Amino acid sequence: MSYPDIPSRSFADWRQVLHGFWPGKPKFTEKDYPSLEGKVVIVTGGNTGLGYETVKSLAGATRARIYIFSRNKEKTLDAIEKLKQEVASEYDVRKREIGFIQVDLSDLTTVKPAVEKFLAKEDRVDIIINNAGVMMPPQGAKAKQGYELQLGTNVLGHHLLQRLLDPLFIETSKTNPPGLSRIVWLSSTAHMLAPKGGVFWEDINFDKVPKFTTNVKSQLYGQSKAANLIQARTWSRKHGYPNVISSSICPGYLNTDLQRYATNMEKYIYKYVLYPQRFGAYTVLYAAFSPDVKDGDHSVSFGVPAKARKDLLSEEVGDKLWSWLDKETDPYV
Ligand SMILES: NC(=O)c1ccc[n+]([C@@H]2O[C@H](COP(=O)([O-])OP(=O)(O)OC[C@H]3O[C@@H](n4cnc5c(N)ncnc54)[C@H](OP(=O)(O)O)[C@@H]3O)[C@@H](O)[C@H]2O)c1
Numbered sequence: 453m454s455y456p457d458i459p460s461r462s463f464a465d466w467r468q469v470l471h472g473f474w475p476g477k478p479k480f481t482e483k484d485y486p487s488l489e490g491k492v493v494i495v496t497g498g499n500t501g502l503g504y505e506t507v508k509s510l511a512g513a514t515r516a517r518i519y520i521f522s523r524n525k526e527k528t529l530d531a532i533e534k535l536k537q538e539v540a541s542e543y544d545v546r547k548r549e550i551g552f553i554q555v556d557l558s559d560l561t562t563v564k565p566a567v568e569k570f571l572a573k574e575d576r577v578d579i580i581i582n583n584a585g586v587m588m589p590p591q592g593a594k595a596k597q598g599y600e601l602q603l604g605t606n607v608l609g610h611h612l613l614q615r616l617l618d619p620l621f622i623e624t625s626k627t628n629p630p631g632l633s634r635i636v637w638l639s640s641t642a643h644m645l646a647p648k649g650g651v652f653w654e655d656i657n658f659d660k661v662p663k664f665t666t667n668v669k670s671q672l673y674g675q676s677k678a679a680n681l682i683q684a685r686t687w688s689r690k691h692g693y694p695n696v697i698s699s700s701i702c703p704g705y706l707n708t709d710l711q712r713y714a715t716n717m718e719k720y721i722y723k724y725v726l727y728p729q730r731f732g733a734y735t736v737l738y739a740a741f742s743p744d745v746k747d748g749d750h751s752v753s754f755g756v757p758a759k760a761r762k763d764l765l766s767e768e769v770g771d772k773l774w775s776w777l778d779k780e781t782d783p784y785v
Pocket of ligand 1: 499500501502521524555557558559639705708709
């Protein structure tokens with residue numbers, strides 16, 4: 453049995469951790485968003501949390517055709533009804549259509565059918581927001597194919613989804629002006645809690661770690677968010693640098709359902725220290741639209757450039773993760 457080696461945080465890392473508590477006001481807001489007339493945007497996990505707020509801002513402030521990819525049909529259709537009402541009252545935009553595609557990112561067999569449904573409806577995709585995620589579930593929580601749940605959902609599910617969307621996405625990017633086609637990967641400042649190099653290769657699912665203390669759970673969540681950051685940095689290189697900006701973010705410290713597995717005491721404290729979920733959408737849409745964001749960048753709340761932990765930046769780290777993700781998702785392509 454061995455435990456992962458977690459690098460100690462540098463002064464700059466600590467500054468970034470603290471920034472999340474005092475992020476300042478968002479400066480890049482609705483007034484800065486493009487019209488996106490005729491464009492198509494996908495948001496995974498858009499039925500709640502900051503995905504919901506992102507869809508609302510997109511629906512209110514742009515003309516894009518929007519699709520929520522999420523797992524629970526009833527919950528998402530209810531969310532879409534609520535979104536329509538809020539878009540009408542907050543943005544004065546009526547009868548806004550929002551599409552729904554069912555997918556369970558923790559079950560790789562559901563991803564291809566979902567993409568096929570999407571491809572039957574649309575012949576372009578301009579922006580992909582890989583947002584859905586799960587944090588610190590109970591010990592033993594597994595994805596359908598046996599991966600630790602956060603690795604399976606946050607990382608492998610999105611890798612396969614992105615992989616299956618890539619052909620249309622890259623084709624679409626050829627018709628777009630530079631900077632329009634983008635992928636936003638929801639990472640987190642929790643990437644700093646990840647094992648050295650991002651991934652605990654000796655025991656990727658932490659199966660041999662006997663007890664998931666809060667510390668171990670946060671390392672596992674950190675591993676999945678470090679992997680999301682590495683995916684963001686590596687995507688363009690693995691696709692011959694098409695006309696796409698792929699970047700990662702920490703959206704902020706936000707009061708959402710992400711804390712669903714926290715204790716009641718933790719939830720009570722979070723109410724006072726976390727920001728309303730609305731603010732997270734400003735970070736997402738900064739990464740989706742700002743001319744200041746370049747390929748491979750990392751941004752933090754609520755639209756501020758930031759740096760990833762140093763041991764995650766090498767091509768070697770990216771190559772190792774990418775090969776593993778491709779190998780594991782090959783059977784589902
Ligand atoms: N909140 C924060 O402070 C914070 C900070 C840093 C990073 N993030 C990241 O931001 C992203 C969004 O988090 P959030 O705070 O908005 O959390 P949230 O309110 O819990 O929303 C998570 C979304 O992901 C969906 N999801 C979970 N498992 C899924 C699966 N197997 N298949 C498809 N969809 C699935 C959820 O669907 P259901 O509604 O069906 O469960 C929900 O729509 C996550 O990637 C998270 O790691 C959040």
